[in-house]
Amino acid sequence: MFKKIWNWLLELFFPSNLKCIFCGRDIPDPKVCYCEDCAETLKFNVGQRCxxxxDLVSADSEVCENCKSHHKSFEKAVAPLVYQDAVRGVVLKLKNSNARYLAEPMARMMFERLQKENFDFDLLVPIPLSPKSLSKRKFNQAKLLADELGRLCNKPVDSTSFVKRKETRHQKELGFLDRQKNLEGAFKIEDRAKILNKNILLVDDVMTTGATANECAKVLKKYANHVFVVTFARNRLTKPANDDFFRKNT
Ligand SMILES: [Zn+2]
Ligand SMILES: [Zn+2]
Known part of the structure; x- marks a missing residue:
């Protein structure tokens, strides 16, 4: 109870929507969720992309090496940011410090990125957590992002028809193929009528190798029509020649 009142007072005097989500400094306009300094240093997912x-590709190719060697079941995946430094900090804060207020500004950046695509989708589906992870964390960060994004897109969110039925081995050290194997049979459709012939936008916080999104898309497409993916950030498997490469959003 005390914590609730304390948080309410903090929010009243120091509203979180007036702070940069990456460094916590004040920002003049709550519509832009990061400060000018961060705008200069953040690594936006720009350049010639797969x-x-x-992911980043060289100027003369349309598809990255990973997608060339491993066919993806989703139509296309997009992310506004590269998963690095301050971006990683925000994702971990949302997940581990219960900083749920971050979901709204994060979703706004995802929405901005989505507006550059013409994804035709009917339904947003967050990538589910296993019951064990959910009971440990108490919430699914992908669902928080999907709920906010759904509001911005004015589209429904379905977080119950597609579930993760078992806990999978930690994937951090695994490559695409091992991850894919690790995930086999992990996801299932609970209510196929809700998925049938739908175009789905899968939502998650981070895409690492794309194996999770790929497995989800594979399972969903037994009934769904198309599957698109949006995440807040993505790991770049293809590295640019130098770090100055990343510049303001294109
Ligand atoms: Zn900042
Ligand atoms: Zn690719």
């Missing part, structure tokens, strides 16, 4: 997974 038309399937949004």
């Amino acid at each position: 038309k399937v997974c949004d």
Whole structure:
């Protein structure tokens, strides 16, 4: 109870929507969720990108090496930011410090990125957590992002028809193929009528190798029509020649 009142007072005097989500400094306009300094240093997912997974590609190719060697079941995945530094900090804060207020500004950045695509989707589906992870964390960060994004897109969110039925081995050290194997049979459709012939936008916080999104899309497409993916950030498997490469949002 005390904590609730304390948080309410904090929010009243120091509203979180007037602070940069990356460094916590004051920002003049709550519509832009990061400060000017962060705008200069953040690594936006820019440049010539893979038309399937949004990873960096060389100027003369349309599809990255990963997508060339491993076919993806989703139509296209996009992310506004590269998963690094301050971006990683925000994702971990949302997940581990219960900073749920971050979901709204994060979703706004995802919405901005989505507006550059013409994804035709009917339904947003967050990538589910296993019952064990959900009971440990108490919430699914992908669902928080999907709920906010659904409001911005004015589209429904379905977080019950597609579930993760078992806990999978920690994937951090695994490559795409091992991750894919690790995830086999992990997801299932609970209510196929809600998925049938729908175009789905899968939502998650981070895409690492694309194996999770790919497995989800594979399962969903037994009934769904198309599957698109949006995440807040993505890991770049293809590295640019130098770090100055990343510049303001294109
Ligand atoms: Zn900042
Ligand atoms: Zn790719």
